[in-house]
Amino acid sequence: MKVRLDLQFFSQEKTEKATPKKRQDTRKxxxxxxxxxxxxxxxxxxxxxxxxxxxxxxxxxxxxxxxxxxxxxxxxxxxxxxxxxxxxxxxxxxxxxxxxxxxxxxxxxxxxxxxxxxxxxxPEAINFKLEKINPLSGVKRIFSIRALVELLKSLLKITLVGVLVFSIIWFxxxxxxxxxxxxxxxxxxxxxxxxxxxxxxxxxxxxxxxxxxxxxxxxxxxKQIRMSKQDVKDEHKKMEGDPLIKSKRRKKQMDMAMQRMMQEVPEADVVITNPTHFAIALSYKEEQMAAPKVTAKGADYVAMRMKSLAKKHDVVMVENKLLARALYSQTEIGDEVPEELFKAVAEVLAYVYRLKNEYI
Known part of the structure; x- marks a missing residue:
């Protein structure tokens, strides 16, 4: 218990230099x-x-x-x-x-x-504050170390100015x-x-x-604007945001990214599966792309959702364990297919186009 109190005391001791934000706030x-x-x-x-x-x-x-x-x-x-x-x-x-x-x-x-x-x-400096007319605060200011220093400064200035004026008049x-x-x-x-x-x-x-x-x-x-270690941590937390809020924001961003990715699945030419663990959606527009592009990818639950969407929108799914694993590990969404996988992907696309022609 004593150790905990000591740590709490040292964390509240103002030993750290003021941060840029603290300086800006005090300047305001x-x-x-x-x-x-x-x-x-x-x-x-x-x-x-x-x-x-x-x-x-x-x-x-x-x-x-x-x-x-x-x-x-x-x-x-x-x-x-x-x-x-x-x-x-x-x-x-x-x-x-x-x-x-x-x-x-x-x-x-x-x-x-x-x-x-x-x-x-x-303008904030001239705002009315009750603490400015608080008698107790005034007494503390009068009998503070700062007031004593100002008194000594004034006495020194009066003495030196008096000696200087007397000397000029004397001569x-x-x-x-x-x-x-x-x-x-x-x-x-x-x-x-x-x-x-x-x-x-x-x-x-x-x-x-x-x-x-x-x-x-x-x-x-x-000295007056120094901060404690806890103050620095609190300010950093305030600037960065609460961890809970950050996690919610990150989750929302991931959900939005997932939603955008899922919107690409119905437009894909083929979905290559593992068959259960991985799913990679590929699109290829010969007049617009130099090589097939990965428009969506996912594992486990996401892969299941991708396959469900592909089945719903009649997107061809091809099971190729090695190719699915290689594409998942070597590419990101929006990347073109690596050169070493061109041949395997070309065979898959040829198969897809052949199926589409037979369907037509």
Whole structure:
């Protein structure tokens, strides 16, 4: 009893790699190895590089918009007619600044996801499930090993990012101290330049940290989708079909094949018998065939059915034990008669044709 329980335990232990079908099923559910740090790092890098190189254009545009506000809009009367006009113009001008940044973020974010998991549409992942709002499941997730690893990762990232930002500000401290003595435009440019450097540096740091995180996520995903030996057997059985159903299907196919074969017996020119064990039906159409062809064959019960059909449809039966045994063992249904049996078969067919001519 103990041995049986041990074997059952080991059969349920998840030690096997996931099969292609299991991987496909988990992918349909949205469960794929993916690091959010990769997306975040590439997104930050792309946005800050875009702002770093095109920030001057945005700066001049914003200055122009501010000039319009403080030189033109301040002179307008505030009423029900002017407020919608001001709001629409400012919204359009703001969209001109914001939309390019959002487009860059959207394209890079989608590209980063496709880089990791490829194109994936998984509506099943957003289906409502009660287990997602189960408090017990939430507590288990919070105090799991995975949650602990994520906490340590977050603390490490916060520490490294804090040290990096502090270092950049520390080395730029001289220019920041005298920032109040410089013109507004120069001060704004200096702050924008420093912000861009910090953003790009942080993005590169997160990108470097995302490499081991992606490796870990892939390892954890492989661990999560492992299968037990019993799972593999069950999946194989499910894909191949239940043995009982397979046997019924095979029997049905054999019955259909037998039925088709029996339909050929009435059309045969001759049925050669053993006389009791074997029966082979031969057909020969001189204008269509190079040699006589076996259209049906059988042993024992099948042979009896063939002889019964032949007798019913007046098909000539010839008893030849050696020839019947040789044809049964050397040919399959649809085969032409082997060359070494041509002479014996020709004699049988000649006898059959002679009988038919006498009958006529």
């Amino acid at each position: 559910k949205g469960q794929v190895p993916k690091s959010n740090d990769v997306n975040t790092a590439l997104l930050l890098l792309a946005v800050f590089l875009f702002l770093f190189f095109y920030g001057g254009t945005f700066f001049h545009f914003i200055i122009g918009m501010m000039r319009q506000v403080f030189t033109e809009y301040v002179q307008w009367d505030i009423n029900e007619e002017t407020i919608p006009v001001i709001f629409n113009e400012l919204t359009a001008e703001t969209a001109f600044v914001v939309i390019p940044v959002m487009l860059v973020a959207l394209i890079v974010g989608a590209g980063a996801s496709m880089l990791q998991v490829g194109f994936m549409f998984t 730029s401290l001289d220019s920041l101290v005298f920032l109040s003595q410089r013109p507004v435009a120069d001060g704004f440019s200096e702050i924008a330049r420093l912000t861009g450097i910090i953003g790009v540096s942080v993005a590169i740091l997160l990108l470097l940290l995302s490499v081991p995180d992606y490796i870990y996520q892939k390892y954890d995903h492989e």
